[in-house]
Amino acid sequence: MSATDLAAPDEVEAIDLGKIGQSLGFLLRLSQVEVFGMFYRALSCYEMKPGEFSILYVIHLNPGVRQGALAKRLMVKRAQMTKLIRHYERRGLVARTIPEDNRRTVHLHLTDEGTRFVSENDRAFLGYIHQETDRLTPSEAAELTRLLRKFIGLEGTP
Structure with missing residues (x-):
């Protein structure tokens, strides 16, 4: 699942994240979700x-x-x-x-x-x-x- 799969694109733009949008931990977590989604799309056949x-x-x-x-x-x-x-x-x-x-x-x-x-x-x-x-x-x-x-x-x- 990617970060953008969590909500429709227009909903993502409409949501104010405030100061949490500057949080390293928050941004790393969303980045991890995005990268894991890419991983599963590209490499799920390896069952790892x-x-x-x-x-x-x-x-x-x-x-x-x-x-x-x-x-x-x-x-x-x-x-x-x-x-x-x-x-x-x-x-x-x-x-x-x-x-x-x-x-x-x-x-x-x-x-x-x-x-x-x-x-x-x-x-x-x-x-x-x-x-x-x-x-x-x-x-x-x-x-x-x-x-x-x-x-x-x-x-x-x-």
């Missing part, structure tokens, strides 16, 4: 929610990543990350290993099937990213991305 491919992709880029570190970096609650990883295990996409020297740590790797899934589908998921900013000029999109990365503490990281 927004963010799920991201977890697989980041594991692909960081084989052996600690599950807790991944949850922290992606701002996913630890319990939710555990649930997602178990789901990926059942699908045969992710394998967990627990080192003998630290039984509290869980390392994540893609299985052969997981590697194949990421390799075969990364173009669709990563190509979709460009649709998120198609209403902006390239410089506007770069500036928005830069500001959001700064806001969430990713400035200066790959």
